[in-house]
Amino acid sequence: MLWFTSSLIRTSKMYKFTLDRKMGNISGTLFLPSLFTENSARKLLERKILDISKIYWGQGIDNNYLVSTNSSSDFCGICNNSIDYIFTDPPFGSNLMYSELNFLWEAWLKVFTNNQTEAIVNSVQGKDLRDYQHLMERCLREMYRILKPGRWMTMVFHNSRNSVWNAIMEAIASAGFVIADIRLLDKKQGSFKQVTSTQAVKSDLVISAYKPRQDFLASFEEKSAKETGVWEFTYQHLKNLPVTAEKDGRLEMVMERQKTTLYDRMVAFYVQKGIPVPISAPDYYAGLYRRFEEDDDMYFLPEQAVTYRQKKLECGRPEQMHVFLNDERSARQWIWVKLKEKPMSYQELHPLFMQELRQARYEKLPELLDLLEENFLQNEEGKWYIPRPEKQSDMEKLREKALLKEFRLYLESGGKLRQFRSEAIRAGFKDAWGRRDYRTIVDTSRRLSESFIQDDFGLLMYYRNALSQLEE
Structure with a gap:
């Protein structure tokens, strides 16, 4: 059958003729060109x-x-627990309709795919993004089951929609995997859509995730309600993260080692297990600084820090990644990057800030001066600078209180929330999860636009898990 079906495309009218003699079909679509090539089926x-x-x-x-x-x-x-390694390149949303594209082969074989469990977004099949995520999660749970503890799964991702990305990320986490690395995959030669479409993503992403070891999971079950569980997770997670990343002989930032990403991974691990997070973000950041080695805004185990610093001597300091400034979280990151270079005055920052700002329509963004006062300190010369970690913790706690106060105002209001501080929503959801107030998370989510929830991995995670808790 393989012998026969592998020849079908080149003997069909889908095999187009071109003047440069580079004949072939257009992959990913059932397309009949105006000029096609006739090939000898026998040959x-x-x-x-x-x-x-x-x-x-x-x-x-x-x-x-x-x-x-x-x-x-x-x-x-x-x-x-029998497989050493898994590599998967699954369907991504509505990119390709695989069972439908198999029609040519299946029509000859008279055997058609049962597409009920096909993990795609397809309105004809009645599958939306939630169905896609559910089907992907079923597959990933099976992969988790058969993979040996401490071993890795690698997934190739290709889709331009944030909602599909977040659905995949949540499915991976819900299955039990812990994401450790995300980076670009250069395939050298792009697909037809990548080459011809202006909206197509030109590079694929590679997601690397691991299955935690049994001894860690057993220990975590005992300590999850205490801070010791948090630090055990962080230790084993740092141990699994890549120490360095290079491109063209230059060091790159390992984003998974930054404090905000480490915190997000830890929170995701707790939430997916239905456990309240026993530590606040400010206390977690302060604890990171005390317990681990910090270098270039990344955290390492002691032996990893030695390796990183040796590599930095060879390749130089990594460049900071460009921050796309569209909401409060990215605004804070953008200011941090600027002040990391040198202290700056409000007058120096403001024109740069306005030039970079592409504010999301839902974001109730505080003024630049308010962001500076909430997150940074000012010296005698009137220039803003990044506070020391111990001071950062105190400022974060004050900021968190202000965000929760804002969130309570949203709860007291009625109707759809059309403009809001996204950081207040995140703080409110985290607080509600810690208090096991799942109803508040679900009700507030329904007042927000579905696209906003779908595009934010953290909020989507809280919403889906809160919904599961209420349904149990």
């Missing part, structure tokens, strides 16, 4: 026999492999 089949024979009977080829066509949501023939 193609003869060549395919030679190609396939090289695979099956070629010298030095290891035949110790298994090809399976069952659903990824049910690896019934594979034992628990």
Whole structure:
């Protein structure tokens, strides 16, 4: 069957003719060109026999492999904790309709795909983003089941929509994996859509996630209600993160090692397990500074810090990543990056800030001066600078109180929330989760636009898990 079906495209009217003689079909679509190429079916089949024979009977080829066509949501023939490594390149949202694109082969074989468990977004099949996430989560839970503890899963991601990205991220976390690294994959040659579409993402992302070890999970179960559980998670997570990242001989920032990302990963781990987070963000940041080595706004275990600093001597300091300034969180990051370079006055910052600002329509963004007063300190010369970690903790606590006060105002109001401080929503959801007030999270989420929730991984995580808690 492989011999026959692998020749079908080149013998069909989908195989287009071009003047440069680079014939072929347009992948990812059922398309009939105005000019097509006629090929000899007999010659193609003869060549395919030679190609396939090289695979099956070629010298030095290891035949110790298994090809399976069952659903990824049910690896019934594979034992628990038996696989060393998983690489997956799954469907992403509505990018490609795989079962529909198989029509040409399946029509000849008279065997059609059961697409009920096909993980795609497809209005004809009645599958929206939630269905897609649910189906992906089923598949990822199976991968988690069969993967050995302490081993890794790598996923290639390709989609331009934040909502699809967040659905994938939540599905990975809900399955039990811990995300440790996200970086670009340069495939050298793009797909047809990547080359021709202005809206297509030009590079794929590679997500690396690990299955925690059993000894850590057992220890975490005992200590999760205390801060010791937080630091055990952080220690084992830092241990799994890449120490350095290089591109073209230059060091790059490992974003997963920054304090905000570490905090988000820790919170996600707790929330997915239905456990209140026993530490506030300010206390977590202060604890990071006390317990681990900090360098270039990244945190390391002691032995990792030595390796990083040696590499930095060879390659130089990594460049700060550009911050897309559109909401309060990104505004704080943008100011941080600027003040990291040198202390600056309000007059110096303001024109740069306004030049970079692309404010989201939902964001009730505080004035620049308010952001500076809430998060930074001013010296005698009137220039703003980044406070020391111990002072940062105190300022973060005051800021958190102000955000919760703002959130309570939203609770007292009625109707849809059309403009708000997104940081106040995040602080309110975290506080409500800690108090097991799941109803507040769900009710507030329904007052926000669905696109805002879908585009924010943290809020989506709180909402979905709060909904699950209420349904139990």
